[in-house]
Amino acid sequence: MSASPLIEQLIQALKCLPGVGAKSAQRMAFNLLERNRDGALHLSRVLHDAMEHIRNCERCRTFTESTICHICDDPRRAESAQICIVESPQDVIAIEQTLQFKGRYFVLMGHLSPIDGIGPSELRLDVLQRRLEDEKIDEVILATNPTVEGEATAHYISQMCEKQGIAATRIAHGVPVGGELEYIDGNTLTHAFTGRRKF
């Protein structure tokens, strides 16, 4: 060990960040110590608060520090009678940035993956089922990733919709097969929404 025990601990702890290896962690640790202690103390506090207080929205399951997220809590978002199904909160951000979709979301926080023990109850499809029964919903837009698991998940949910007599559509053009929704530019996502077809 060549740094002090506490600096070594800091370098190790920074490696919990995705994409940060030993060398970047060392660079980050010394950079913060040398140049930005206030920023680091602020990050420490916000990290703590976020990990302690951010839970899942009771309606759409996205991350929020409130019981109901700000999208679910906005009555104007119910007017379109549409629900968009996505795999992750980052997908919500990507779609919101297109400014094309005015409805609500349901965030699966994953996709069906029997081999990993992720079935309908892990994705809380019971919560979605109650929404299909209780809310006025004209269309469910399936915006899961165009991967094998994402397609299987979309198929499963389309069957839930069919039983409930609700139209299910799948986003289409422009999403490259095998790609991940959160990395796609807004223009492509807009086209994918416009070109959606009945599932």
Next chain:
Amino acid sequence: MSASPLIEQLIQALKCLPGVGAKSAQRMAFNLLERNRDGALHLSRVLHDAMEHIRNCERCRTFTESTICHICDDPRRAESAQICIVESPQDVIAIEQTLQFKGRYFVLMGHLSPIDGIGPSELRLDVLQRRLEDEKIDEVILATNPTVEGEATAHYISQMCEKQGIAATRIAHGVPVGGELEYIDGNTLTHAFTGRRKF
């Protein structure tokens, strides 16, 4: 704003890390929330402790949570009667990893840069001066970066040594001009130490 206020705060706060832009910060925030809340809480605590408790070693000025760092505190490191002058704590780590140097250090925490208002007192050369007067020192190895400022700083310190009748040497071969010490491999650094010449 498309994420919750607390998630937005977290994404903004993560941008204090060097090399982390908006997109990486978003990826980090959601990755920690989804997969590693314990790691993030641990990072929060260690960040706080490190920023609050890490100060400069009273003898060599490197970062430490003790009054005297573990290298200055090791009596065997005084036996060689050598002091190596470096610009940053990362340089100490790089040199320690070569296992070639058995003496002590003095860490400038920068280099002379009159235009930025960094003179001898900012680099605490008064502390170095006292060590040159009080300790048994046969050789001062100047391992500042081979940049204009690093060379000027080495020159200034070599003059302090001369007045004190202490030999000053400059590390040599292998350090590419304009390069930064902390990014150089151990082998090159070993050669630079072996091939040092009188300043």
